Amino acid sequence: MTRPDPAYPANDDPTCIVVDWGTTSFRAALVTQDGRTLDRTETPEGIQNIPDRSYEPVLMRALGKWFVAHGPLPVLALGMITSKTGWVEVPYVTCPASPADLAGGTISLELSNGAPLIFLAGLTDPARKPYADVMRGEETQIMGFGLDRDTVVILPGTHSKWARLRGGAIDSFQTFVTGEIFALLTQHSFIARSAGPASGKTDWGAFQRGLDLTSAADGTADAFLSLLFSARTGMLFGHLSAGEVRDYVSGLVIGHEFREARSQDWFTAGDSVGMVGNDGLNMRYTKAAQTFGLSVIDGGENAAVLGAIALIGGLSRGKLGPA
Amino acid sequence: MTRPDPAYPANDDPTCIVVDWGTTSFRAALVTQDGRTLDRTETPEGIQNIPDRSYEPVLMRALGKWFVAHGPLPVLALGMITSKTGWVEVPYVTCPASPADLAGGTISLELSNGAPLIFLAGLTDPARKPYADVMRGEETQIMGFGLDRDTVVILPGTHSKWARLRGGAIDSFQTFVTGEIFALLTQHSFIARSAGPASGKTDWGAFQRGLDLTSAADGTADAFLSLLFSARTGMLFGHLSAGEVRDYVSGLVIGHEFREARSQDWFTAGDSVGMVGNDGLNMRYTKAAQTFGLSVIDGGENAAVLGAIALIGGLSRGKLGPA
Numbered sequence: 014m015t016r017p018d019p020a021y022p023a024n025d026d027p028t029c030i031v032v033d034w035g036t037t038s039f040r041a042a043l044v045t046q047d048g049r050t051l052d053r054t055e056t057p058e059g060i061q062n063i064p065d066r067s068y069e070p071v072l073m074r075a076l077g078k079w080f081v082a083h084g085p086l087p088v089l090a091l092g093m094i095t096s097k098t099g100w101v102e103v104p105y106v107t108c109p110a111s112p113a114d115l116a117g118g119t120i121s122l123e124l125s126n127g128a129p130l131i132f133l134a135g136l137t138d139p140a141r142k143p144y145a146d147v148m149r150g151e152e153t154q155i156m157g158f159g160l161d162r163d164t165v166v167i168l169p170g171t172h173s174k175w176a177r178l179r180g181g182a183i184d185s186f187q188t189f190v191t192g193e194i195f196a197l198l199t200q201h202s203f204i205a206r207s208a209g210p211a212s213g214k215t216d217w218g219a220f221q222r223g224l225d226l227t228s229a230a231d232g233t234a235d236a237f238l239s240l241l242f243s244a245r246t247g248m249l250f251g252h253l254s255a256g257e258v259r260d261y262v263s264g265l266v267i268g269h270e271f272r273e274a275r276s277q278d279w280f281t282a283g284d285s286v287g288m289v290g291n292d293g294l295n296m297r298y299t300k301a302a303q304t305f306g307l308s309v310i311d312g313g314e315n316a317a318v319l320g321a322i323a324l325i326g327g328l329s330r331g332k333l334g335p336a
Numbered sequence: 337m338t339r340p341d342p343a344y345p346a347n348d349d350p351t352c353i354v355v356d357w358g359t360t361s362f363r364a365a366l367v368t369q370d371g372r373t374l375d376r377t378e379t380p381e382g383i384q385n386i387p388d389r390s391y392e393p394v395l396m397r398a399l400g401k402w403f404v405a406h407g408p409l410p411v412l413a414l415g416m417i418t419s420k421t422g423w424v425e426v427p428y429v430t431c432p433a434s435p436a437d438l439a440g441g442t443i444s445l446e447l448s449n450g451a452p453l454i455f456l457a458g459l460t461d462p463a464r465k466p467y468a469d470v471m472r473g474e475e476t477q478i479m480g481f482g483l484d485r486d487t488v489v490i491l492p493g494t495h496s497k498w499a500r501l502r503g504g505a506i507d508s509f510q511t512f513v514t515g516e517i518f519a520l521l522t523q524h525s526f527i528a529r530s531a532g533p534a535s536g537k538t539d540w541g542a543f544q545r546g547l548d549l550t551s552a553a554d555g556t557a558d559a560f561l562s563l564l565f566s567a568r569t570g571m572l573f574g575h576l577s578a579g580e581v582r583d584y585v586s587g588l589v590i591g592h593e594f595r596e597a598r599s600q601d602w603f604t605a606g607d608s609v610g611m612v613g614n615d616g617l618n619m620r621y622t623k624a625a626q627t628f629g630l631s632v633i634d635g636g637e638n639a640a641v642l643g644a645i646a647l648i649g650g651l652s653r654g655k656l657g658p659a
Contacts, residue, residue, distance in 0.1 A: 142556045143549055144569040172526075172565065189561040190526075197520040203495075203513075226466055233465045236596035237560055238512040238589075242495065246467040266561075273559035 027051055029087045030076055031321045033150070034094035036061050039071065043079050043086075048157075048319040052079065060099050068100045073125065085128035087328075089321045091150050095120075095132045105137035105147060109182040112156055116327035131328065133321070138185050146188050148174055150317070154289045155183055157319030158312040165279055166287035166312065167302070169294035171196070173270060175279045178287075187277060191270040192294070198266070199259050204244045209255035219257035220297065223264020224304045227272050237269050267297055271305045282306030290314045350374055352410045353399055354644045356473070357417035359384050362394065366402050366409075371480075371642045375402065383422050391423045396448065408451035410651075412644045414473050418443075418455045428460035428470060432505040435479055439650035454651065456644070461508050469511050471497055473640070477612045478506055480642030481635040488602055489610035489635065490625070492617035494519070496593060498602045501610075510600060514593040515617070521589070522582050527567045532578035542580035543620065546587020547627045550595050560592050590620055594628045605629030613637045 028046040032039070037059035043052040058071050073080075076088065095103040106118035118134030135149035151168045158166055160181045168174040171192035177184045198204045199211075226243075227234045234240055244262050247253035253261055280286060282305065288298055289312035302309050313319075351369040355362070360382035366375040381394050396403075399411065418426040429441035441457030458472035474491045481489055483504045491497040494515035500507045521527045522534075549566075550557045557563055567585050570576035576584055603609060605628065611621055612635035625632050636642075 141569075142554070144566050144573055144575055146565070147569055147572060187559070187562055188565040189559070190564050191561050193525055194517075194561060194564075197517075197524055201520055201524050202516055231465070232599060235599040236510070236512070238514050238517060238593055238596055239510055239600070241513050241517075242469070242511040243467050246464075246470055249470060250467055252467055270561055273561055276555060276558040277562070 025051065027079070027083050027086060028322060029089060029325050030079060031318055032072070032076075032088055032090045032094070033092045033317070034090055034099070035059055035092045039075060041075060042318060043083075044318050044322065046322060048315050048322060050315070050318065060093055066100065068094070069124065072130075080126055080128065085124070085126050087129045087131060087325055088124070089131050089133060089325065091133040091153055091317075091321075093149070095135065095149065101132050103132045103134045106134045106152075108136060108138040108140070108186065109179070109184045110136055110152070111182040112160060112323060112327055114182070115152060115156065116324055119324070119328065121328075131324075133324065136183060136186070138187070140185060141187060146186060148186060148188070151176070151186075151289075152183060153320035153324065154312075154316040155320065156323050157316030157321075158287055158289050162287070162310075164285065164287050164310065166289060167298060168289045169267075169298045175274050177279075187274075187279070189270045189273065191266050195263055195266045198241065198244075198262055204241075204258060204262055207245065207248055207255060208258045211259060212256065215296075216257050216260040217300075219253070220260040220264040221300065221304070223261040223266075224268040224301055225264075227265060227268030228304050234269065234272055240265055240269075263297060264301075267294075267301045268304065271301050275305065280305070280307060284308075285310055287312050289316045348374065350402070350406050350409060351645060352412060352648050353402060354641055355395070355399075355411055355413045355417070356415045356640070357413055357422070358382055358415045362398060364398060365641060366406075367641050367645065369645060371638050371645060373638070373641065383416055389423065391417070392447065395453075403449055403451065408447070408449050410452045410454060410648055411447070412454050412456060412648065414456040414476055414640075414644075416472070418458065418472065424455050426455045426457045429457045429475075431459060431461040431463070431509065432502070432507045433459055433475070434505040435483060435646060435650055437505070438475060438479065439647055442647070442651065444651075454647075456647065459506060459509070461510070463508060464510060469509060471509060471511070474499070474509075474612075475506060476643035476647065477635075477639040478643065479646050480639030480644075481610055481612050485610070485633075487608065487610050487633065489612060490621060491612045492590075492621045498597050500602075510597070510602070512593045512596065514589050518586055518589045521564065521567075521585055527564075527581060527585055530568065530571055530578060531581045534582060535579065538620075539580050539583040540623075542576070543583040543587040544623065544627070546584040546589075547591040547624055548587075550588060550591025551627050557592065557595055563588055563592075586620060587624075590617075590624045591627065594624050598628065603628070603630060607631075608633055610635050612639045 027043045032041045039058040040055045042050045044050050094100050101120050103120050106114050120132045122130045124130050136152040137145050137147050139145040151174045160178050163179050166176045173189045173191050176186035244258050285308040287310045299309050350366045355364045362381040363378045365373045367373050417423050426443050429437050443455045445453045447453050459475040460468050460470050462468040474497045483501050486502050489499045496512045496514050499509035567581050608631040610633045622632050
């Protein structure tokens with residue numbers, strides 16, 4: 014499903030347009046059947062910046078040149094544009110969800126030029142405690158990773174997701190707000206005040222020190238709210254420099270996500286897990302996985318596009334008639 | 337030690353001045369032997385706002401009227417004024433620490449009017465992992481609570497402390513950055529964006545719901561980074577209102593502090609623990625203690641002043657000569 018059909022060899026004809034339309038930005042990519050991006054565009058026309066919900070003119074203006082060049086290609090839209098505050102609220106599809114379930118959950122409109130506009134559905138896991146969990150967009154990335162292996166897939170991010178694939182469906186998933194906590198700590202907390210300016214270069218040694226603390230068996234890491242204070246005491250007593258503390262904290266929080274995921278039975282040491290690239294976090298998450306005894310199946314960088322194409326394929330054989 | 341000596345009945349003569357001199361504010365209290373505050377003053381002259389470290393003129397100006405009225409009373413100073421960036425850096429006293437150890441760790445100067453100025457020492461616990469833990473100020477509150485009981489004392493705050501009293505000494509302690517995480521979440525995160533404006537009124541029902549989740553035995557609460565996302569999903573699916581989410585999150589984070597403290601052997605259900613008031617958090621922490629099966633010994637609101645007076649008493653019998 015993630016691989017191009019060999020009957021249609023790769024070429025440079027675009028097959029669809031994928032639009033990631035969020036709260037503060039509009040991003041679109043013109044993509045080929047085999048998942049390559051031929052062209053892209055980005056504007057600050059996020060849904061909160063569009064008066065009177067006049068979405069269609071914005072979309073047509075942004076995509077117009079592609080329609081002129083290639084005709085009324087199907088447009089797949091995901092992100093907050095599919096939420097209550099967006100163009101069309103697409104109800105969540107419920108786990109376990111197959112590609113057919115996800116395709117069946119889409120909502121389609123016809124644009125003024127006759128191009129189909131397909132809003133993708135998010136996913137909900139009603140079994141999660143205390144409340145059902147949700148994702149919007151990651152389910153498309155998981156489809157791009159492929160559902161043909163029974164495995165766990167990690168999607169690092171501001172709100173990381175761990176998903177279990179089973180029998181060709183997304184069986185269940187869980188969210189961890191790791192990236193958000195890291196950002197809060199390093200932008201607004203006592204750690205922000207003592208850290209040096211971000212150098213843009215990762216101190217992998219400091220990162221690994223944080224990771225190792227979270228994987229230790231002595232129980233210290235069971236107290237996350239306490240472990241975070243070690244960023245201060247480490248600096249106070251000269252064990253951590255201002256230049257190290259940011260990556261040390263990154264190791265603490267990402268490592269804690271793995272520790273918690275293990276406690277929730279997402280893995281045991283020796284397992285292999287899939288990882289779908291996001292936000293430049295792959296290397297950190299791969300090191301964390303290794304620290305916890307996992308091997309990693311790399312899901313590549315363009316899983317979202319591949320997932321969107323797979324959805325288009327499913328839709329082409331269904332609702333939209335043959336391609 | 338926390339009670340006035342019956343040989344010296346309570347009266348309105350001040351016995352000392354307690355100065356809490358922090359980064360952004362200067363606070364002083366004129367107190368009696370039995371711990372009552374006769375007068376207080378507060379200015380924004382925190383240590384970061386004083387050019388050229390000209391601390392003494394600021395102090396003399398703020399306390400001048402009390403010196404005129406009552407003579408050169410001893411002044412006890414605590415807070416960041418005793419740190420590396422303050423007037424005098426007072427080295428940490430090491431756990432286990434008796435009142436005599438804490439008194440012995442003070443550093444005294446003589447002010448221009450002959451009044452002794454005594455900088456109180458902070459405390460460090462070298463046994464804490466991965467780095468030694470520290471407190472500055474809370475040790476004085478613990479002295480005010482009294483060291484005559486072998487018990488655990490909780491000091492709620494931005495950086496909460498749990499301390500174990502044993503054999504008349506502060507045996508060990510641990511910091512949890514609970515209040516800081518709560519502030520970050522409710523001021524800067526996805527929770528801040530969806531919560532209603534702070535009403536100033538606590539929704540105890542929402543708070544207890546958060547608490548109860550952290551004390552549940554099903555393991556859900558082992559994943560703190562995931563549990564926090566329930567603030568979003570709870571609102572999304574109508575289980576939490578915008579007016580409830582702040583106190584729900586307060587319950588989650590304070591409850592998690594207790595869950596973590598239990599994992600670090602600070603208590604088992606059925607224990608009683610001391611609690612020393614701080615930042616208006618007592619009621620929340622008392623409810624959390626009860627939720628985790630603890631009974632609470634209330635340490636009162638003026639433990640810091642009582643502790644300072646106890647220190648003065650110890651010093652009066654030692655270094656400073658008889659009172």
